[in-house]
Amino acid sequence: MHRLEEILRQIKEPATEMAEKAQVHLDNLTKPRGALGRLEQVAARLCIIKGSLELKQPTCGAAIFAADHGSALDGVSLYPREVTAQMVYNFLSGGAAMNVLCRQVDSVVKVVDVGVDHDFEDAPDLIHAKVARGTKSFLREPAMTREEALDAMMAGAKVARELIDSGCDLLIPGEMGIGNTTSSSALAAFFLQKNPAEVTGRGTGLDDEGLARKVDYIKGALELHKDLNPCDSVGVLAALGGLEIAAIAGYALKAASLGVPVILDGIISTAGGFVACRICPEALPYFFSGHASVEKGQAAMLKGMALEPLLDLDMRLGEGTGAALSVAVVRAAVAIFNEMATFESAGVIGHED
Numbered sequence: 001m002h003r004l005e006e007i008l009r010q011i012k013e014p015a016t017e018m019a020e021k022a023q024v025h026l027d028n029l030t031k032p033r034g035a036l037g038r039l040e041q042v043a044a045r046l047c048i049i050k051g052s053l054e055l056k057q058p059t060c061g062a063a064i065f066a067a068d069h070g071s072a073l074d075g076v077s078l079y080p081r082e083v084t085a086q087m088v089y090n091f092l093s094g095g096a097a098m099n100v101l102c103r104q105v106d107s108v109v110k111v112v113d114v115g116v117d118h119d120f121e122d123a124p125d126l127i128h129a130k131v132a133r134g135t136k137s138f139l140r141e142p143a144m145t146r147e148e149a150l151d152a153m154m155a156g157a158k159v160a161r162e163l164i165d166s167g168c169d170l171l172i173p174g175e176m177g178i179g180n181t182t183s184s185s186a187l188a189a190f191f192l193q194k195n196p197a198e199v200t201g202r203g204t205g206l207d208d209e210g211l212a213r214k215v216d217y218i219k220g221a222l223e224l225h226k227d228l229n230p231c232d233s234v235g236v237l238a239a240l241g242g243l244e245i246a247a248i249a250g251y252a253l254k255a256a257s258l259g260v261p262v263i264l265d266g267i268i269s270t271a272g273g274f275v276a277c278r279i280c281p282e283a284l285p286y287f288f289s290g291h292a293s294v295e296k297g298q299a300a301m302l303k304g305m306a307l308e309p310l311l312d313l314d315m316r317l318g319e320g321t322g323a324a325l326s327v328a329v330v331r332a333a334v335a336i337f338n339e340m341a342t343f344e345s346a347g348v349i350g351h352e353d
């Protein structure tokens, strides 16, 4: 049995009996019923995941999975592929947006090389988990072998385990990979059976001509891979995905198997979570969506998972940034649940049933 199967066996859909109890508590707080909207939903979902009404403020951990893409050599991104490795150094020295936003919410940030086309001999703080030096161009052949996809998933799972062992109880999957919005859109188009134009955006900032080239690339790739079996989610991930997307899927599944919630970020992170749910639908109750990306394929995948993003700030950076920002919302939800007075304790007249 592959180690992935062991993780999947441990994923248990949380019992929903806590939902009603959490709602009773929320309805006793000094506010009109439901007036705190999705903050209430977040608190109730955390109670369901934890199987308890005792919520503690989460300790957040983030991992940025970096990998290169064969497609990046075919003009699907505005930026050269070397930027992936250069940004890894930036993450390690603490200067990227994700570092700044994680410092705001006291989150550790691990940086993981799962497939960058660069030797990081001079980077002791990097987690070295390189599976390959980037993917192949999926317009011509599968991006990865099945073994590579599974190895990347297990690399992600190992990082999740380490973060959780170190005390983190809320995980963020981040990523860096020039070209990775093309893979994410291809996965969305394939699994949701959408025309690629409906789920493909400008990524790092392509113009109209670049966007048309990207859509054509995905159409060509879907034609090449048309015989893929949609029930073989790992096979589809290997053919169309990326090493960091596979790592995120493994990371999210491992977190779910340990009962730890995950906040998905933009289109790439959402693609990782989406593939994770295709592999194991029981993992979905552990996933939140941190923010709505400008990249339109993300909304389609979120709809497929019935997840609503917590924030919408017109962001399209990735790295985990939107998810890191949304930790403030999660913290607010926990504080509301724990600290608000009830109608009884505050002597406020409540609503008659």
Ligand SMILES: O=C(O)c1ccc[n+]([C@@H]2O[C@H](COP(=O)([O-])O)[C@@H](O)[C@H]2O)c1
Binding pocket: 076, 077, 078, 079, 175, 176, 177, 178, 179, 180, 181, 182, 202, 203, 204, 205, 265, 266, 267, 268, 269, 293, 294, 295, 298, 315, 316, 317, 318, 319
């Ligand atoms: O998170 C998002 O929704 C998102 C949207 C557009 C771009 N990105 C980031 O930009 C890179 C991919 O863009 P591209 O154009 O090279 O496919 C990659 O490093 C992502 O982290 C991320």
Ligand SMILES: Cc1cc2nc[nH]c2cc1C
Binding pocket: 079, 083, 087, 175, 176, 177, 204, 317, 318, 319
């Ligand atoms: C500079 C830069 C930073 C990024 N962070 C995530 N994707 C990125 C893409 C570029 C180009």
